[in-house]
Amino acid sequence: EKIKRMLPVFSACCTETIIRWENSMPSEGSSEIDVWPEFQNLTGDVISRTAFGSSYQEGMKIFQLQGEQAERLIQSFQTLFIPGYWFLPTKNNRRMREIDREIRKILREIIGKREKAMKNGETNNDDLLGLLLESNMRQSNGNAKLGLTTEDVIEECKLFYFAGMETTSVLLTWTLIVLSMHPEWQERAREEVLNHFGRDKPDFDSLSRLKTVTMILYEVLRLYPPATFLTRRTYKDMELGGIKYPAGVNLLLPILFIHHDPDIWGKDASEFNPARFADGISKAAKHQGAFFPFGGGPRICIGQNFALLEAKMALCTILQRFSFELSPSYTHAPYTVITLQPQHGAPIRLKKLGS
Numbered sequence: 001e002k003i004k005r006m007l008p009v010f011s012a013c014c015t016e017t018i019i020r021w022e023n024s025m026p027s028e029g030s031s032e033i034d035v036w037p038e039f040q041n042l043t044g045d046v047i048s049r050t051a052f053g054s055s056y057q058e059g060m061k062i063f064q065l066q067g068e069q070a071e072r073l074i075q076s077f078q079t080l081f082i083p084g085y086w087f088l089p090t091k092n093n094r095r096m097r098e099i100d101r102e103i104r105k106i107l108r109e110i111i112g113k114r115e116k117a118m119k120n121g122e123t124n125n126d127d128l129l130g131l132l133l134e135s136n137m138r139q140s141n142g143n144a145k146l147g148l149t150t151e152d153v154i155e156e157c158k159l160f161y162f163a164g165m166e167t168t169s170v171l172l173t174w175t176l177i178v179l180s181m182h183p184e185w186q187e188r189a190r191e192e193v194l195n196h197f198g199r200d201k202p203d204f205d206s207l208s209r210l211k212t213v214t215m216i217l218y219e220v221l222r223l224y225p226p227a228t229f230l231t232r233r234t235y236k237d238m239e240l241g242g243i244k245y246p247a248g249v250n251l252l253l254p255i256l257f258i259h260h261d262p263d264i265w266g267k268d269a270s271e272f273n274p275a276r277f278a279d280g281i282s283k284a285a286k287h288q289g290a291f292f293p294f295g296g297g298p299r300i301c302i303g304q305n306f307a308l309l310e311a312k313m314a315l316c317t318i319l320q321r322f323s324f325e326l327s328p329s330y331t332h333a334p335y336t337v338i339t340l341q342p343q344h345g346a347p348i349r350l351k352k353l354g355s
Contacts, residue, residue, distance in 0.1 A: 003306055004204045005126055006050045010310050011201050013045045014317040021350060022321070030351040032327050035176050036342055039169040039314075040067075046310055047164030051157070053127035055110045062103055066161040069099045074337050107154045128164075132156055162338075163303045167226040170339045171311050173346050174224040175217065176318070178272055180326040180348060185274060188212050190319040202316045210312060215274035217311055218281065221293040222265075223272060226339045228256040230295055255292060256340070264290045322350045 017038065025031040044063050052059030072092050087093075114133060136148045148156070179186040192212045196202070230253040234245045245251075262269040264285050265276070276284045281291050294301035301307075318324075327347035335343040 002126070002131060003309060006306075007204050007309070007313070009049045010046060010313040011317075013042055013049065014314045015201075016045075017042045017314075018317055018321055022352065025350065025352060030349045032347055032349050034345045034347050036169070036173045036346040039172040040165065042314065043165045043169040043172070043310065046168075047160055049127075050306075051128040051160045051164065052110060053130065055113070055129075058106050058110055062106055062157075063161050063165060065099050065103050066158065069096055069103075070166075070338060072096050072099075103158065104154055107157050108150065111150060111153055111157075128160060129157065163301065164306065166339050167303075168307045168310050170224070170226045170341055171217070171220060171307065172314055173342060174340075175220045175311070175315060176324060176348055177326065177330075177332075177342065177346055178220055178223070179216070180324055182272055183325070185212075185216060185272075186319075186323070189216055189315070190323075193316045193319045197316065197320065199320055202313055204309075207309065207312045207316070210316070211278075212274070213312055213315060214308075215277040217308060217315070218277045218284070218291070219272060219274040222259045222291060223270075224334060224340050225255045225259060225293040227293070228336050228340055229254050230292075232299075253292075258290055259293075261290075321353055323353060324348050324350050 021031075021033060021038075024033075044060065044067075048059035048063060049056050072095060076092060110129070111133070114129060118130075118133060132148075132153060136153065179189065189212050192210060193202075196206045196210065232251045232253065234247050234249045234251065236247045238245055240251075258264065260269050264287055282288050284291060289296060294304040294307075325348070327349050330347050331344045333343040334340055
């Protein structure tokens with residue numbers, strides 16, 4: 001229900017993006033756009049508005065700073081590893097610490113204003129920060145030991161960037177790339193969208209009933225999961241697959257490898273085939289737990305419904321207005337930098353559909 005109330009924000013942000021694309025295109029013919037940065041901007045806009053509501057501008061500033069921080073972190077990964085390098089006063093390290101201090105300062109101000117307003121009954125809690133603070137106040141009920149500290153809330157807010165922006169933007173990017181490679185599935189998805197909505201704004205209930213679009217998104221998440229692996233730690237001595245592990249062992253779960261395993265998915269494991277999800281996730285593979293782009297169990301990503309709804313809204317809005325194909329300059333080179341990204345961008349040729 002809370003996510004449902006965020007749908008107008010999804011719709012408004014998607015519409016703004018589409019209108020900007022349309023205005024940059026000639027009246028006839030096609031126009032080439034690198035959709036990777038476009039989707040980063042779109043999902044950044046969405047998460048800023050849904051996470052921080054009236055503090056949207058401050059939220060955008062936080063995400064811009066986190067984007068710079070991520071780029072600098074990537075740069076440090078690409079250099080020769082030296083133990084303790086992070087503690088050296090290099091230009092890059094100093095700037096990363098400056099960014100962290102600035103982010104924390106902005107978040108403290110936002111949280112302080114919101115807590116004061118909540119105590120005075122002056123604000124609703126429909127954004128993610130409001131829900132977080134409301135839940136925290138309800139759980140603690142005046143008991144400081146039970147609630148989150150301001151620093152805890154700051155750390156949760158910093159996660160909004162990765163969980164709400166980065167993963168959804170790569171999902172949308174790979175979806176447009178794959179549908180450009182497979183125009184028959186693009187047309188099937190468009191037909192479903194137009195049958196449900198025509199040119200009208202998609203509504204929550206109908207988005208939930210889109211079978212072909214959902215199958216496509218699942219298959220893209222299988223082939224190109226935003227996170228290529230997960231880590232977990234054993235909390236007690238246990239046996240997994242005939243191997244005994246003591247408590248405190250870090251385990252790496254290779255999502256990308258498992259999602260491409262022919263023994264689990266069949267001989268066409270490396271091929272794009274959304275039809276494998278026609279009967280749902282549980283029957284798509286030989287093992288029910290083989291599909292886990294959002295993790296699984298009690299630590300499954302709490303933002304998966306948010307991400308899928310946002311992706312459906314964006315994809316539907318695009319399919320209603322454009323057909324698209326890969327630019328001749330596109331080079332297929334997936335690579336992992338925190339998430340699985342197109343190394344050379346995603347140049348797509350868009351063509352307006354007739355009215």
